[in-house]
Amino acid sequence: MAATVRIPTPLRKLTNDKAEVEAEGSNIESIIENLEANYAGIKERICDEAGNIRRFVNIYLNDEDIRFLDGKTTAVNDGDEVSIIPAIAGGR
């Protein structure tokens, strides 16, 4: 299964400045592993030490936040688009 993955600006130095890359995998977790195989260092940016998606990282399958799907085990099909987008937050 090949999906297109959108890379946020701060991580593009890991992907040779590419905003979109292809990745293989049947779910989000294996997509992240495949990204790591091609772009070393990207996994630790996306996941914490325990392997969970970092709190400030939103991952979408097509336009759906994976928190409201099956998280890391969300199935990915051929031609899907995975977007990695950092959260917007703050406060006084």
Add this chain to the structure above:
Amino acid sequence: MLELRHDTTSEIYAHAMEEFPNECCGAIMADGVREFVRRCRNVQNERHAEDPETYPRDARTAYLMDPDDLIKIHREVDTEGRKIKAFYHSHPNEDAYFSAKDKSDATEPWGIPNYPDTVYVVISLYDRQINVARAFSWDESTEDFVEVPIGVAGDM
């Protein structure tokens, strides 16, 4: 200098007043000619209710932009060719400074700015009365957010 159209400023002020006493949040999109305000949902109260340990603040003192709204903004960039000119949020009953939390969240989780080319607008209001808005952007040389003046587009 961040130049905003008068209508844009009115719209983000109206949003801040409507959300009071909670913080509002949103984005200002631009295509070079027009500006579009995209009000976003602040989901801080929901996250705080679900997990107060991770999210100790509620929406009166913090904001977290609804991820569903955030992806829509990115789709608008893709499909309409617009850029994200600014993100905005309010500080109810506080001044318009770029707080420690604003700075750290704008660089979480990688310690570098998530949107180095996007300005952050902070609106101060007290009891639904707008006080002032200030804008902040990432400064490469000092590696910090610095204030940039807000001007009215079209004014010479």
